[in-house]
Amino acid sequence: MNDILLMLPGPTTVHPRVLNAMSQAVVNHRGAKYGEILTETTELMSKVFQTPNNSYLLTGSGTAAMEAGIANTVAPGEKMLNVVGGKFGERFMKIAQTHGIDAKELAVEWGTAVTPQAIKEALDEDEDIKAVSVIHNETSTGVAAPIEEIGKVMKNYDALYIVDTVSSLAGDEVNVEKFGIDVCLTGSQKCIAAPPGMAAITFSDDAWAAAEKVETNTFYLDMKAAKKSGDKVPPQTPYTPSVSLTYAMNEALKMVIEEGIDNRVARHHKAAKASVAAVKALGLELFADEAVSSATVTAVKMPEGITDDQFRGTTRDKYGVELAGGQDHLKGNIFRIGHMGNISYKELTQTFAAIGMTLKGLGVIDDAGAGVSSIAESYL
Numbered sequence: 001m002n003d004i005l006l007m008l009p010g011p012t013t014v015h016p017r018v019l020n021a022m023s024q025a026v027v028n029h030r031g032a033k034y035g036e037i038l039t040e041t042t043e044l045m046s047k048v049f050q051t052p053n054n055s056y057l058l059t060g061s062g063t064a065a066m067e068a069g070i071a072n073t074v075a076p077g078e079k080m081l082n083v084v085g086g087k088f089g090e091r092f093m094k095i096a097q098t099h100g101i102d103a104k105e106l107a108v109e110w111g112t113a114v115t116p117q118a119i120k121e122a123l124d125e126d127e128d129i130k131a132v133s134v135i136h137n138e139t140s141t142g143v144a145a146p147i148e149e150i151g152k153v154m155k156n157y158d159a160l161y162i163v164d165t166v167s168s169l170a171g172d173e174v175n176v177e178k179f180g181i182d183v184c185l186t187g188s189q190k191c192i193a194a195p196p197g198m199a200a201i202t203f204s205d206d207a208w209a210a211a212e213k214v215e216t217n218t219f220y221l222d223m224k225a226a227k228k229s230g231d232k233v234p235p236q237t238p239y240t241p242s243v244s245l246t247y248a249m250n251e252a253l254k255m256v257i258e259e260g261i262d263n264r265v266a267r268h269h270k271a272a273k274a275s276v277a278a279v280k281a282l283g284l285e286l287f288a289d290e291a292v293s294s295a296t297v298t299a300v301k302m303p304e305g306i307t308d309d310q311f312r313g314t315t316r317d318k319y320g321v322e323l324a325g326g327q328d329h330l331k332g333n334i335f336r337i338g339h340m341g342n343i344s345y346k347e348l349t350q351t352f353a354a355i356g357m358t359l360k361g362l363g364v365i366d367d368a369g370a371g372v373s374s375i376a377e378s379y380l
């Protein structure tokens, strides 16, 4: 096993049960055995998405599902509104532009969340908007968007509601049916805690109706092809899937269901609350607006006078804890603690011990144990 503790917003530590499941014999992906495992896995996936609709596995990372979600449902030239408050919102903009979609940006300050009201106003202003994309958990800034409330607004408009739950599904509350989400997508390596390399997506009836009208402009990610293969008996995927990762997803999703989705979400919220308290106990400042801070990743301002290399280099190389840095203009200005997947007080204690020792060693703080002490109090 890797003796570096991964406290990243993906990939996250993979449980031995999942690693073992992956080592099963690779079978014919056109045969009955794979059909069984695929059926079971996509059914588990729909349970976790909380939708009565079918789910589809895509061999590729989360971005493949982002691209599949847009390219199949919005035609070139059609207008789409994208909430952009970080790196992943920007990615939806870029994917839309790549497919010739008329991509509009609803910009929100990085570190804050979009409001349902802002979306309502944008839709009232322009009735040609065919779809709205929202990143549920903006991993680059540690902010969670109010997707349930936005869903209530979306119900009054024809526009499709496309939600990226790559870093929130199985970690924060996502209920595709209840929230009225038309296209919901996720990845394997975040809260689901499987290895990287698979993505999953589900479409509502409205999304499928939109897909029927869009002329196919992506080959590998063609959802009509995925549906056609998925409807075969036994079900298949259009091209060779990662058989091993299907086993991994199957086992990881079983672990989600065994824990219980609500329990798992509560565990993530508890870890987030404990992390925020420990960050403050160390005298550090949150990057995100605390009222909307994420259940799965905590973004922290880098203390003055130290570099990203000094800080994260030391937590990793000296203390065995790998944290994430900032992206783009936040590089060097923030660090991020991923607390998604199989995370509890043990991992957080180790993490905050590493952060405390590093900061004391660099002369930033006096009390190396303040974070650990706070974690202990939070979990008592």
Ligand SMILES: *Cc1c(COP(=O)(O)O)cnc(C)c1O
Pocket (backbone or CB within 6 Å): 009, 010, 061, 062, 063, 064, 066, 088, 135, 137, 138, 139, 164, 165, 166, 167, 187
């Ligand atoms: C990780 C992530 C993705 C997908 O990234 P991949 O590297 O393609 O797996 C998409 N959206 C969000 C919010 C993410 O955190």
